[in-house]
Amino acid sequence: MSFFERLKTAAAAEWRAYTEHPFTNGLADGSLPEAAFRHYLIQDYLFLIEFARAYALSVYKSPSLADMREAAAGVSAILDVEMNLHVKLCAGWGLSASDLEQAPPAVEMLAYTRYVLDTGMRGDLLALKVALAPCVIGYAEIATRLASHPDALAAANPYRVWTSEYAGAPYQDVAARMSAHLEDLAARYATPAREAELAAIFKEATRLEADFWEMGWRAGR
Template sequence: MPADLTTADPLAFGAEGGLFRRLRDASGADWTGYTWHPFVQQLSAGTLPLPAFQHYLIQDYLFLIHFARAKALAVVKGESLQAMRDKAAAVLAILDETLLHLKYCAEWGLSETQVTQIPETLETVSYTRWVLDRGLAGDILDLEIALVPCTVGYAEVARRIMADPKRMVAGNPYQSWIESYAGEGYQSMAEAAARRIDALGVSHGGEARFASLLRDFSMAARLEQGFWQQGLDAAGLAKTP
């Protein structure tokens, strides 16, 4: 079910009053700094230099590998057999996505050798290992909180771009990337991820743990900012668009 776009915030996912929206709203500038980072703004305007995007694509491939590992950990942490099945399917989907990602990179002039042999950056290491650490140290809710900003954040990024009055509509070189996250399939997946956080918040004491969950949610948003920023840094660009 897509998020209700008639609500006060058409960018938000999940239920009004649910744990995901409460965390998103409480994270404030951390969340906004992630979902409307200068990297994102330049994607929208079609002005992002190719080297910045290529750097991002390579590190995103490496990120996906660890994202699959984190989803595999969610199988172990799953609260029910159905949750374990769902997470096992997600692991396979992400592993399949790595192959598609390599094909997508090739469209941007990046060979498989380039993508697979370039090492992880400090930003990629910091983010992915932090997610795994939260999953190992906590329960399924802790792990899902560390993961969900990535899943839902990219869907919100797409919504922000689509609503941007300065967006380059015709001839944007990054239109295929934008459409992949703005499409119904990804948007529905993001809504389901937000609703899962809402449900886990009820079943796993989210209200009593709100302060610690917010710290992790905000940290993930800041790590996402760093993930965007490394692309701009690689291209020798300042943080402002």
């Protein structure tokens, strides 16, 4: 079993609550209220700003040049690709990038990003990557599951662009590289004595991801 699979097994209940949250099912069949998706997307834009900072921290935490390049590629993927999707989707509601950046941050967004950044500040690169993994790898897994739904990519589904972006080859490649790098870091630094500590980090980050979906879900009720 891979290191990532061991983390998922240790956080099985949290992983299921995150990857199978009703918010995600609403994306698949198009039934998610627009207000829920809009609130989520605005907060996710703010989240990505902080996530880019966490990836930038991973450059500093990197023990090798190869690790630094991996981290720098992650920063670029967030700032130059992923955030542009949010701007494109929100433009349909008359929201500019400036509007998104100036939106009031939700408690759930602050709690999650502060946890990831604090984990990175206190720990090494492996601990930081474990905290980042539920988002990066989890979104790829979720989108792959959603894309298999018969209505997920239909023209009538207003969320098809989101699903196709994260289920598409470019993002799936980002997640695969993250997974491979995580395995490499684990082989170097994940001693048996550390696994419980790392599993606890992964579990908490996964729980905070589920809270992020719940935040958006509540906004649509």
